Amino acid sequence: MSKNKNKVCWWCGKKADSREHKYKRTDYLHAFNEEDNAVLPLKNGKLLPIQSAKSDYLKFDYSLCKRCNNERSQKIDNAYSVFVNYALTNTPELINKKYLDFGEIYGDHWYEMKQNLIRYYAKHLGCRLAFKNIDIPNKLIDFLNGENVLDSIKLEFQIRTDFYHILNNTDWTGNLFMGDLTLVPFNYDGKFIGRAFHTLYSVQWLRTIIWLAKDTKLVKKFLDLNTNLNKIEQLSLEEILSKEQMEKMEYNDLIKHLFNKSKKET
Ligand SMILES: [Zn+2]
Numbered sequence: 001m002s003k004n005k006n007k008v009c010w011w012c013g014k015k016a017d018s019r020e021h022k023y024k025r026t027d028y029l030h031a032f033n034e035e036d037n038a039v040l041p042l043k044n045g046k047l048l049p050i051q052s053a054k055s056d057y058l059k060f061d062y063s064l065c066k067r068c069n070n071e072r073s074q075k076i077d078n079a080y081s082v083f084v085n086y087a088l089t090n091t092p093e094l095i096n097k098k099y100l101d102f103g104e105i106y107g108d109h110w111y112e113m114k115q116n117l118i119r120y121y122a123k124h125l126g127c128r129l130a131f132k133n134i135d136i137p138n139k140l141i142d143f144l145n146g147e148n149v150l151d152s153i154k155l156e157f158q159i160r161t162d163f164y165h166i167l168n169n170t171d172w173t174g175n176l177f178m179g180d181l182t183l184v185p186f187n188y189d190g191k192f193i194g195r196a197f198h199t200l201y202s203v204q205w206l207r208t209i210i211w212l213a214k215d216t217k218l219v220k221k222f223l224d225l226n227t228n229l230n231k232i233e234q235l236s237l238e239e240i241l242s243k244e245q246m247e248k249m250e251y252n253d254l255i256k257h258l259f260n261k262s263k264k265e266t
Pocket of ligand 1: 012064065066
């Protein structure tokens with residue numbers, strides 16, 4: 001296990017002199033224009049102005065070295081950007097098909113690219129664990145170093161169809177959101193089998209739920225790396241509010257409720 005209390009790169013152990021993006025620049029630009037006055041909601045209810053996609057507020061504290069965060073991450077970052085771009089521009093097809101075809105997203109090299117996509121989420125989670133001074137599992141580091149499978153990570157992809165319609169049909173600006181990182185009990189077949197770190201990350205209407213097993217007995221092959229197809233679920237307003245609640249609300253209140261609710265949910 002590697003500790004990160006002395007500002008060392010949690011990936012390679014050298015001096016941490018680089019800051020990973022909490023919200024990737026390409027994600028920011030999916031949600032906002034450079035000139036948009038984007039704000040970040042804080043826990044105390046205040047809104048923090050972001051000003052630009054390069055803002056320090058969009059980055060984690062120093063927890064990686066430049067080499068790990070740049071050249072060693074290049075393929076990982078690229079696999080992620082290609083994926084998000086695909087998911088956000090092919091949403092109607094995805095809603096119909098209900099699955100992601102990584103062969104279609106990445107072409108012939110889909111297997112390697114998909115692993116790099118998973119590495120992106122693993123790296124992002126590593127930065128969040130380091131921020132909380134939580135040990136980074138050696139397995140996660142081995143996976144970033146090129147090991148084939150990280151059997152303790154689980155990813156679930158969702159399309160928020162309500163956000164899709166609202167962000168495309170109103171003057172509401174974009175949605176970027178990162179859920180709290182929590183340690184939660186994990187049940188399998190109705191039985192408690194261990195604890196896992198849990199969080200979620202949203203860019204526009206694409207939401208990824210991320211689990212990382214903490215207890216070794218929970219470790220299993222969460223996400224099948226050998227298949228090119230993965231389920232993508234749809235979630236919408238109807239699953240969040242009842243029909244009666246919706247009928248009673250004014251349109252603007254409904255939208256406000258929706259965005260607030262989605263923040264509280266996380
Ligand atoms: Zn490093």
